Amino acid sequence: MPSAMASIPGRQDASLANGVGGSHEPNAVEASASRPSSIPSHPLGVKPLGNRYLSAGPNARASVGSWAFLPDEMLAVVLEHVDKSDLLSLGATCKFLYAFCHPDELWKSLFLELPKERGQSLRWQGSWRRTVLALPKEREANVDCSNVFSDVLHRPFACTNIDLAQFVTNIPKANQMRRLDNLTYEQYAERWTEQPFVLTNCIQDWPVRSQWTMDRLLQDYGDVEFRAEAVDWRFARYRSYMRENRDESPLYLFDRKFAEKMEIKVGREADAAYWRPDCFGPDLFEVLGEERPAHRWLIVGPERSGSTFHKDPNGTSAWNAVIQGAKYWIMFPPTAQVPGVYVSRDSSEVTSPLSIAEWLLAFHGEARRLPECVEGICSAGEILHVPSGWWHLVVNTESGVALTQNFVPLSPKLNLLSEVLLFLRDKPDQVSGFARDIGNPYELFTERLRREYPEVLARALDLADRKSGRKRKWDTAVGRGDEEGATGFSFGFGGGDGDGDGDGEIA
Numbered sequence: 001m002p003s004a005m006a007s008i009p010g011r012q013d014a015s016l017a018n019g020v021g022g023s024h025e026p027n028a029v030e031a032s033a034s035r036p037s038s039i040p041s042h043p044l045g046v047k048p049l050g051n052r053y054l055s056a057g058p059n060a061r062a063s064v065g066s067w068a069f070l071p072d073e074m075l076a077v078v079l080e081h082v083d084k085s086d087l088l089s090l091g092a093t094c095k096f097l098y099a100f101c102h103p104d105e106l107w108k109s110l111f112l113e114l115p116k117e118r119g120q121s122l123r124w125q126g127s128w129r130r131t132v133l134a135l136p137k138e139r140e141a142n143v144d145c146s147n148v149f150s151d152v153l154h155r156p157f158a159c160t161n162i163d164l165a166q167f168v169t170n171i172p173k174a175n176q177m178r179r180l181d182n183l184t185y186e187q188y189a190e191r192w193t194e195q196p197f198v199l200t201n202c203i204q205d206w207p208v209r210s211q212w213t214m215d216r217l218l219q220d221y222g223d224v225e226f227r228a229e230a231v232d233w234r235f236a237r238y239r240s241y242m243r244e245n246r247d248e249s250p251l252y253l254f255d256r257k258f259a260e261k262m263e264i265k266v267g268r269e270a271d272a273a274y275w276r277p278d279c280f281g282p283d284l285f286e287v288l289g290e291e292r293p294a295h296r297w298l299i300v301g302p303e304r305s306g307s308t309f310h311k312d313p314n315g316t317s318a319w320n321a322v323i324q325g326a327k328y329w330i331m332f333p334p335t336a337q338v339p340g341v342y343v344s345r346d347s348s349e350v351t352s353p354l355s356i357a358e359w360l361l362a363f364h365g366e367a368r369r370l371p372e373c374v375e376g377i378c379s380a381g382e383i384l385h386v387p388s389g390w391w392h393l394v395v396n397t398e399s400g401v402a403l404t405q406n407f408v409p410l411s412p413k414l415n416l417l418s419e420v421l422l423f424l425r426d427k428p429d430q431v432s433g434f435a436r437d438i439g440n441p442y443e444l445f446t447e448r449l450r451r452e453y454p455e456v457l458a459r460a461l462d463l464a465d466r467k468s469g470r471k472r473k474w475d476t477a478v479g480r481g482d483e484e485g486a487t488g489f490s491f492g493f494g495g496g497d498g499d500g501d502g503d504g505e506i507a
């Protein structure tokens with residue numbers, strides 16, 4: 001366990017110079033940010049660069065010999081290309097290189113390069129380095145690197161240890177997400193399809209609410225393999241990882257085949273584990289049957305795990321139900337420009353070169369001051385609605401379990417169906433989640449809708465045409481080509497101009 005941070009004034013100042021030292025919010029909104037956000041000592045004693053100027057003692061960098069010509073940033077990049085034995089040898093030459101050969105990110109990459117069976121056979125030892133080296137914690141050398149001063153080494157450690165409370169508490173009143181008891185489908189369809197909200201009394205009857213404690217999951221599914229980003233791990237191993245890891249962005253279990261793997265039933269059958277809440281009404285993607293794109297996921301993660309800013313796939317809406325734990329959500333409507341999130345001209349690429357912690361440290365204050373910002377906590381037993389096209393960043397404030405499902409709602413104005421149709425029709429390169437052999441998801445969807453909902457389809461296509469027609473007129477007026485028109489400005493999208501379903505209204 002790292003000891004409490006010694007209050008060296010330069011430590012925080014040095015970090016601040018690199019944008020990771022603390023909150024920059026000057027106003028009352030961030031009252032909690034005025035609490036000292038203390039960062040524990042680095043396990044090797046490494047200090048932020050600024051501390052070098054306050055230290056009268058030796059500087060480990062002086063001993064690196066010919067490596068000295070490489071700045072820290074470049075040294076770190078070079079070491080990404082070094083294999084396990086060279087990393088160990090190099091790390092044994094001096095304390096500075098020991099510290100640089102130690103970061104868990106390097107060892108995580110080495111782990112991921114191992115043949116699958118080799119990786120599977122290694123016990124999780126609390127860090128990637130110890131796991132790759134099959135080194136129990138007690139046997140790991142305890143090297144004092146307190147004369148190593150480096151932001152490159154200290155920054156990820158500081159991000160791993162941020163105090164989330166300063167970001168997820170004191171939500172300004174104007175930003176607070178609506179919290180409702182429950183909704184009927186009529187209420188949802190009339191007024192709520194384009195608003196984020198939390199329902200506090202909607203999933204109470206789901207059997208998984210009482211059944212899926214972490215201990216029960218471990219007991220019943222410890223040997224079942226789930227997908228966690230780049231790895232397929234047995235739940236027992238993932239649970240060990242959750243309990244002890246040092247990752248700035250912890251591996252997130254996100255599995256879409258969970259129902260099959262856990263052999264549970266989903267739906268209104270007698271012995272189902274959970275079902276789709278009635279309030280969201282029909283899901284128009286159900287017309288696709290087995291050919292619908294991936295649509296439901298089990299999500300498990302430790303505190304600080306989560307999802308960086310994104311919009312959900314194919315223009316779909318989603319619900320996200322927290323079974324254990326709690327999640328902080330920060331959301332923006334479809335056309336907002338989210339601080340620190342850069343979208344390519346055709347929206348096909350989103351660059352946010354940041355972990356959740358880095359985004360929170362650098363941009364949360366600015367984001368929170370934007371009028372479109374919506375924030376909320378969804379706790380165990382609650383379910384949150386993500387409207388189509390909304391940007392969202394999510395972070396687990398405690399370790400937890402959640403279920404999510406993406407869907408296409410049916411509402412009187414058909415705005416969101418038209419959004420999905422436009423997405424499938426106009427952004428085929430961005431369509432995701434369909435099986436590879438489905439060549440034209442737009443045609444498949446319209447063909448199925450024509451069979452089951454012919455009138456709905458006709459009206460939605462008409463709306464889609466009107467939207468793209470209006471967009472074209474706008475683009476001509478401002479002298480932009482088709483491709484550019486599909487970017488940031490979206491005329492008539494997202495309910496902001498009266499096309500939407502009750503934008504801003506309250507049930």
Ligand SMILES: O=C(O)CCC(=O)C(=O)O
Binds near residue numbers: 297306307395402
């Ligand atoms: O629970 C989370 O991390 C959010 C998941 C999410 O946004 C998604 O599945 O699209």
Ligand SMILES: [Fe+2]
Binds near residue numbers: 310311312318386392
């Ligand atoms: Fe999402």
